[in-house]
Amino acid sequence: MTSAATTPGARSEFDRDTAVAPAEDGSLTAELSEKWGVGPGLNGGYQLAVVGNAIRAALPAQPDPLVLSAYFLSPAAPGPATVDVTPRRMGRTATVAADLRQGDDVRLTVLATYGDLDTESGDVHTTALPPSLAPLEECVPNTQAPAELRSLVTVMERFDMRFDPACAGWFAGQPSGRGEMAAWFRFADDREPDPVSLLLVLDALPPVTFDLGRPGWAPTMELTAHVRAKPAPGWLRVRHTTRNAAGHLFEEDCEIWDSADRLVAQSRQLARLPR
Amino acid sequence: MTSAATTPGARSEFDRDTAVAPAEDGSLTAELSEKWGVGPGLNGGYQLAVVGNAIRAALPAQPDPLVLSAYFLSPAAPGPATVDVTPRRMGRTATVAADLRQGDDVRLTVLATYGDLDTESGDVHTTALPPSLAPLEECVPNTQAPAELRSLVTVMERFDMRFDPACAGWFAGQPSGRGEMAAWFRFADDREPDPVSLLLVLDALPPVTFDLGRPGWAPTMELTAHVRAKPAPGWLRVRHTTRNAAGHLFEEDCEIWDSADRLVAQSRQLARLPR
Numbered sequence: 001m002t003s004a005a006t007t008p009g010a011r012s013e014f015d016r017d018t019a020v021a022p023a024e025d026g027s028l029t030a031e032l033s034e035k036w037g038v039g040p041g042l043n044g045g046y047q048l049a050v051v052g053n054a055i056r057a058a059l060p061a062q063p064d065p066l067v068l069s070a071y072f073l074s075p076a077a078p079g080p081a082t083v084d085v086t087p088r089r090m091g092r093t094a095t096v097a098a099d100l101r102q103g104d105d106v107r108l109t110v111l112a113t114y115g116d117l118d119t120e121s122g123d124v125h126t127t128a129l130p131p132s133l134a135p136l137e138e139c140v141p142n143t144q145a146p147a148e149l150r151s152l153v154t155v156m157e158r159f160d161m162r163f164d165p166a167c168a169g170w171f172a173g174q175p176s177g178r179g180e181m182a183a184w185f186r187f188a189d190d191r192e193p194d195p196v197s198l199l200l201v202l203d204a205l206p207p208v209t210f211d212l213g214r215p216g217w218a219p220t221m222e223l224t225a226h227v228r229a230k231p232a233p234g235w236l237r238v239r240h241t242t243r244n245a246a247g248h249l250f251e252e253d254c255e256i257w258d259s260a261d262r263l264v265a266q267s268r269q270l271a272r273l274p275r
Numbered sequence: 276m277t278s279a280a281t282t283p284g285a286r287s288e289f290d291r292d293t294a295v296a297p298a299e300d301g302s303l304t305a306e307l308s309e310k311w312g313v314g315p316g317l318n319g320g321y322q323l324a325v326v327g328n329a330i331r332a333a334l335p336a337q338p339d340p341l342v343l344s345a346y347f348l349s350p351a352a353p354g355p356a357t358v359d360v361t362p363r364r365m366g367r368t369a370t371v372a373a374d375l376r377q378g379d380d381v382r383l384t385v386l387a388t389y390g391d392l393d394t395e396s397g398d399v400h401t402t403a404l405p406p407s408l409a410p411l412e413e414c415v416p417n418t419q420a421p422a423e424l425r426s427l428v429t430v431m432e433r434f435d436m437r438f439d440p441a442c443a444g445w446f447a448g449q450p451s452g453r454g455e456m457a458a459w460f461r462f463a464d465d466r467e468p469d470p471v472s473l474l475l476v477l478d479a480l481p482p483v484t485f486d487l488g489r490p491g492w493a494p495t496m497e498l499t500a501h502v503r504a505k506p507a508p509g510w511l512r513v514r515h516t517t518r519n520a521a522g523h524l525f526e527e528d529c530e531i532w533d534s535a536d537r538l539v540a541q542s543r544q545l546a547r548l549p550r
């Protein structure tokens with residue numbers, strides 16, 4: 001395993017594959033990599049991170065996403081893409097609109113407010129409790145996921161995920177039926193988390209519908225992410241739940257806790273149930 | 276009390292004050308009423324409903340909001356407003372961008388996907404349980420809210436709200452500290468709920484921070500609403516919670532249950548803690 005964290009000068013997979021460059025027309029260009037694939041498409045969280053990185057590049061004084069809402073309009077594919085960032089209100093925080101395009105097609109349209117998480121420190125009155133995951137060594141690594149899933153979902157190879165056994169029954173065709181998924185998480189090359197990478201982590205686990213006995217693609221209609229603090233280095237704990245699968249749609253909530261026991265990011269998405 | 280539901284030909288306060296009319300330039304015009312006020316500004320849910328109604332008017336084949344994300348850019352005031360609706364993807368569902376403007380200022384910028392909730396019926400596998408509210412007659416009506424609050428927050432007069440005593444201690448200066456608020460809800464003139472009016476109901480109760488002992492204005496940065504079913508007539512049950520008040524910000528989750536025990540709408544917002 002290469003280690004981006006420990007090899008001087010090494011660039012992580014995440015940084016390389018979410019990099020953006022300014023174009024002459026004021027937009028930003030990116031090269032979407034097939035390494036973050038889900039079937040013929042690309043992981044939604046990866047697309048969020050590319051857009052999130054482009055917005056960061058466009059906003060030197062507001063480096064961190066505070067909240068970002070993405071509407072998925074068409075399936076992205078590996079290859080060139082552009083991101084247009086349009087300021088909507090600039091101040092201590094900045095609100096922008098952004099589109100991720102490939103050719104004439106918009107993949108994602110986004111609204112987001114960025115700021116500086118260092119100035120949003122303040123008191124913490126969290127009543128939420130971190131998910132109680134089994135110890136790392138008792139969890140099920142993603143390398144034990146079904147082979148047909150791993151070959152289809154290349155994005156899984158980018159991560160070191162350790163699934164809590166209580167909601168990993170779907171690995172062996174025995175979902176809990178509760179609609180929950182929880183795992184320890186880090187990048188496979190040890191790249192440490194930061195606010196933009198949390199946008200990816202919020203949509204990196206398999207859909208929570210796997211635990212409802214409904215495996216398969218669950219296309220996201222909309223996802224809103226709140227990033228609440230800079231994550232401490234080390235393992236993240238990620239938990240997904242759904243409470244309302246109804247009418248062909250389900251909501252999926254995600255929370256991410258860092259190694260310092262801080263709730264660093266939350267998201268909710270509305271997605272289509274697998275057929 | 277006038278009854279919009281029972282008086283033939285009567286138009287409810289909600290319908291009158293969220294009405295939109297087409298303008299020559301393709302936008303829609305509205306007249307924001309001071310009756311939905313919070314201090315010198317206007318209730319955020321009321322603004323959502325005006326925009327939601329304008330989007331509905333622009334989309335004859337997709338009558339219902341499925342998901343709507345709003346970013347609040349500047350405080351709205353009573354008076355004329357315009358809503359511009361821009362199609363982003365049209366199909367069985369429609370995704371649009373919309374701005375609520377007053378003069379040169381954008382109040383709200385929105386992304387939304389609309390569809391037909393009648394075609395999104397399907398199976399219901401909700402594991403969520405309705406909030407266990409005390410019976411109506413044991414709850415605290417909004418007419419018993421502190422007088423200084425009622426005179427400041429005129430929007431409260433539009434509603435018949437019955438607060439569950441377990442989280443109504445703030446009426447008498449004794450908040451529970453749990454960060455919860457729950458109430459029976461209907462319009463004061465008995466106007467029955469529908470999908471667009473749920474956008475208002477999701478942000479109609481006082482901020483959940485009242486129950487944390489932090490009364491005062493809690494300006495919304497962003498709110499995303501999911502509307503999951505057409506509400507049955509009658510009383511709604513509305514529950515707000517927060518779990519992560521940290522760094523000057525807090526998230527506020529809301530769910531709305533109808534008289535048929537269906538979870539008809541959910542929202543999450545990111546807001547600034549009162550000073």
